[in-house]
Amino acid sequence: MTSSTIDRILDAAEVEFATHGFVETSLRTITTKAKVNLAAVNYHFGSKKGLIQAVTDRFLDPLTQNLKIQLSDYESSLPNGRSDEQELQHLLGILARSCQQVVQQNHHSLAILARLINTAYSQSQGHLRKHLTQQYGASFMHFMKLLRQHMPAMTNEQFFWRFHYLLGVLVFSISSSDALLAICEREYKTIRNLDQMMADIIPVMASAAQAPIIGEI
Amino acid sequence: MTSSTIDRILDAAEVEFATHGFVETSLRTITTKAKVNLAAVNYHFGSKKGLIQAVTDRFLDPLTQNLKIQLSDYESSLPNGRSDEQELQHLLGILARSCQQVVQQNHHSLAILARLINTAYSQSQGHLRKHLTQQYGASFMHFMKLLRQHMPAMTNEQFFWRFHYLLGVLVFSISSSDALLAICEREYKTIRNLDQMMADIIPVMASAAQAPIIGEI
DNA sequence: GATAGTTTTAAACGAATGTTTAAAACACTC
DNA sequence: GAGTGTTTTAAACATTCGTTTAAAACTATC
Structure with missing residues (x-):
């Protein structure tokens, strides 16, 4: 299921953003917690700003x-x-x-x-x-x-x-x-x-x- | 006057911190606006955290x-x-x-x-x-x-x-x-x-x- | 005015960041 | 099952960051 990656990223990002803020959370911690590749964020959301908007x-x-x-x-x-x-x-x-x-x-x-x-x-x-x-x-x-x-x-x-x-x-x-x-x-x-x-x-x-x-x- | 450097850093840092937050303002923009050398912050305040505390x-x-x-x-x-x-x-x-x-x-x-x-x-x-x-x-x-x-x-x-x-x-x-x-x-x-x-x-x-x-x- | 202590300077360092790349793996259609 | 488009992967890239360094400039004391 391809959406599993997207959802896992969104779930992990939401938690990290909420607890550590937007600037202080890196894409690497998000992708690590989501157990996806680092490049997945830029592939699916274009950029970090796009991820924030999606969340x-x-x-x-x-x-x-x-x-x-x-x-x-x-x-x-x-x-x-x-x-x-x-x-x-x-x-x-x-x-x-x-x-x-x-x-x-x-x-x-x-x-x-x-x-x-x-x-x-x-x-x-x-x-x-x-x-x-x-x-x-x-x-x-x-x-x-x-x-x-x-x-x-x-x-x-x-x-x-x-x-x-x-x-x-x-x-x-x-x-x-x-x-x-x-x-x-x-x-x-x-x-x-x-x-x-x-x-x-x-x-x-x-x-x-x-x-x-x-x-x- | 030696305190001029310290004051200029504090003044510039206060403005930048207030308008862009702590994490989003770099020491380079602060020292540039204060017209002092980049290393002055670490020399006078020890670290960025020390500067925030001083401000x-x-x-x-x-x-x-x-x-x-x-x-x-x-x-x-x-x-x-x-x-x-x-x-x-x-x-x-x-x-x-x-x-x-x-x-x-x-x-x-x-x-x-x-x-x-x-x-x-x-x-x-x-x-x-x-x-x-x-x-x-x-x-x-x-x-x-x-x-x-x-x-x-x-x-x-x-x-x-x-x-x-x-x-x-x-x-x-x-x-x-x-x-x-x-x-x-x-x-x-x-x-x-x-x-x-x-x-x-x-x-x-x-x-x-x-x-x-x-x-x- | 030489000396000692303080401050400033330019440069570099190492680490961390967001982003890009190109190949590999996968999924699906015909 | 070959071929095509999509997704994932590992690696590298280019910046930016805070911090450190060592020499230069400055200040004050004697």
Whole structure:
């Protein structure tokens, strides 16, 4: 089976990228862990950049697909008896559940996605960010639009900033999840997992979303 | 003046590290921008790792010193007439102001610090994180203790998680500030700066801190 | 102004990286 | 089963990196 090579590369790359970052993982460690030849990456993906893109696309494609369905279900169930606060948390929960479902179904690492977004935004030039927004921006517009409705008092610019503050909670927590879970286990003797973290984060994000606008912006 | 070489290296390294990350910036680009010889880095700082440490120490040393003074002033002014909400925002504002003052006085880049913390937590092994906590953990304990008092209903573990969610807002926003400010200017034709961002973030962090604890943790 | 210690310089080193090459192995069709 | 296109393999390639070296330049002391 020819796709076995491709899949083994993607699986190994995903793990290595998530734990050591994109720049710090070499193609040699990936191909060694995948038990394929070094040249296989360039043969199948063209370049290392192509591999990174393939790894993230393999995650984002089913995620956007899943999110689309869940958001449609959500909208068709409106109006419901939920309060504004409950509805906001439910909406944020949909994003979280979408991620979790895709992770579980395809055995992906959520940390790699968080890390990707992290590095995408940290780069000032932002080639990666542009690729993400161009490729998947439209798919997330629906979610953004629904979230926007829960912050009607804001201007578009205020919503832009607030959204990225919320994104910061998610991205930092998840991309640091390995370290945080390890610290938690060592310090508090309690073994947590990513699902519990997500459930814990959602009300925090909801509160942050509803924070009053009293800054200078 | 011999320190001119050291300072020029630190200045150039700070800018390059902040904009391109630690791994992606080479000593050659740093020494070229600093207009010093390539070997100067290893001569004065021992290694690249030593340079990274020196860059961050140059920021964190005055920051912890500044923070110590401001927190003492804050405590000696207690009790005051402020509400819980106001006091929490004031406390968070102290941290923000400390950062801003150190940045302005020493012409540092706050992005480098945020990026440092970001990479420190993203690495699963976490050598950098251990260095930061060992070197400066005690200095920030005072702040943590005061912040802890505003979340009395939480267990220590709950506070641990909540604190890192708050940290996520700061670290992601600041380390992405270059990209976000550029997008803001392009999309909304408004030129913002880091000070405005900080003022905008504080009430968001305060709300996130006060969010109810209804997760599974 | 000679001397000792410090800093700077140009060059090279060894290791690691992504990529390319060309032959070998394989898979499939007729 | 020969022939054709695809995949895998081992080796080499060209760069780039952090680091080291040894001589040169500089600074300060007596």
